[in-house]
Structures are given as C-alpha cells and as structure tokens.
Amino acid sequence: MHIRRYQDSDWSEVCTVHDAARPIEVDNFMPGAAVLALEDVAEEDEFFAGDCFVALMNNHIVGFMCIEPPELSWLYVSPNYHRRGVGQQLVEYVLPQLGPDAFLTTALENTGGVMFYQQMGFRISATFPGSCQAYPCTCVRLTLPGSMRENQPPVPVKESLVLAGYCESNPGRAVRDAQGIWRWV
Known part of the structure; x- marks a missing residue:
C-alpha cells in the first residue's frame, strides 16, 4: 500500500x-x-x-x-x-x-469506527447531541490521552440540541462523569 x-x-x-x-x-x-x-x-x-x-x-x-x-x-x-x-x-x-492534542468526532452509533479509533489509542472524552442530515445521533469526541481537548466541554450545535429534545428553557449542559467523560445532560 x-x-x-x-x-x-x-x-x-x-x-x-x-x-x-x-x-x-x-x-x-x-x-x-x-x-x-x-x-x-x-x-x-x-x-x-x-x-x-x-x-x-x-x-x-x-x-x-x-x-x-x-x-x-x-x-x-x-x-x-x-x-x-x-x-x-x-x-x-x-x-x-x-x-499530542489529536482528536476526532464521530457518531457514537458508529460502533465499528469508535472501536477502531480506540484501538488506535484514542479514548472517549465527550458525548453530546449531534445530527447528520437532520437525523439525530450522539456525537462522541475521541482524543489521545493527555490531549488538552480532554478537559474541554463539548459545544453541540443548536440544531442538534433541538433534535435531541432540548429547548431554550432547557438547553442542557456538559457535565463530567466519574470516568472524566463529558456528557450532555
């Protein structure tokens, strides 16, 4: 190759x-x-x-x-x-x-892709509402260990938040779980 x-x-x-x-x-x-x-x-x-x-x-x-x-x-x-x-x-x-700050974003539903990137040394640092062609999905940000992006909360786009059921009165927020992964709640 x-x-x-x-x-x-x-x-x-x-x-x-x-x-x-x-x-x-x-x-x-x-x-x-x-x-x-x-x-x-x-x-x-x-x-x-x-x-x-x-x-x-x-x-x-x-x-x-x-x-x-x-x-x-x-x-x-x-x-x-x-x-x-x-x-x-x-x-x-x-x-x-x-x-060392390498990162990528894909759909969490892309299980084969997520597993591939994990095998390449990336790890999940955030999950948040996403969309593709107006179909809702869950986005996952994968980073290399120690990447500065591990400490940055996700910022979903408004369209994705609406598709996921969030609204102006309940926009949700990024919260870090016990494993250190940012999750949108």
Whole structure:
C-alpha cells in the first residue's frame, strides 16, 4: 500500500470510496437511502478545508483521510478493504502531523469506527447531541490521552440540541462523569 497527498485527479475515486463506506458509518441512525453523495456535501462539510491523503493499492484509491491539525476530520476506507490495515496505516501516517492534542468526532452509533479509533489509542472524552442530515445521533469526541481537548466541554450545535429534545428553557449542559467523560445532560 502507498499513501500520498490527494490530487485533483483523485476526486472520482475518493467519491466512490466515500459513497460506499458512508452508509456503513451511519446505518445505526439513518437509512442508507438518505445518505448524500460526497459530491453533494463536500463543500458544506468542508472536505477541502484541510490536508487530504489517499491510500492506494494496485494504483487504485482504497481509502482516504483529511486532517485539520489537530483534528482528524475524514477517514473512509472502501468496504472491500475493511480490516486489511488501510485505516490503521492512514492514521499512523498522519498522527505526527496531528500531534499530542489529536482528536476526532464521530457518531457514537458508529460502533465499528469508535472501536477502531480506540484501538488506535484514542479514548472517549465527550458525548453530546449531534445530527447528520437532520437525523439525530450522539456525537462522541475521541482524543489521545493527555490531549488538552480532554478537559474541554463539548459545544453541540443548536440544531442538534433541538433534535435531541432540548429547548431554550432547557438547553442542557456538559457535565463530567466519574470516568472524566463529558456528557450532555
């Protein structure tokens, strides 16, 4: 496997990887038919805001990752290449660039993804209301041990709070539990 910087000519293959893998990520809280293609969400979801890298096997893109240090903002691997070390190699490739305060946010319902990141050394530091394409979910922030982000309470967006049943008179708040994890209550 070879990892290199994203190039404009990679767009079509990156879209194919995303569009095959994204439904797996969100299948516990939204229907697969509702998942929008990368081509439709890239600008709004700030795909091009950071540095992107692609993983190639036999000259074909099998995974990609984007970072905005210290945040890992995108990571998708073609389902045909799951459990072959592609995601692991991508994360290991960018960890030095992310530094000790590396963090990411994903849906808690993305159990496979959460377990993967935990195996890569990240740990849950916060859970809070989230949403994806107006479908409610629980967001989870994962950080490296000792990251300054472990001590920062989450700040959910208003739309997510409303979807989770919070309102102006009861907006909820972040509280740290006995394990040191921020939870929205």
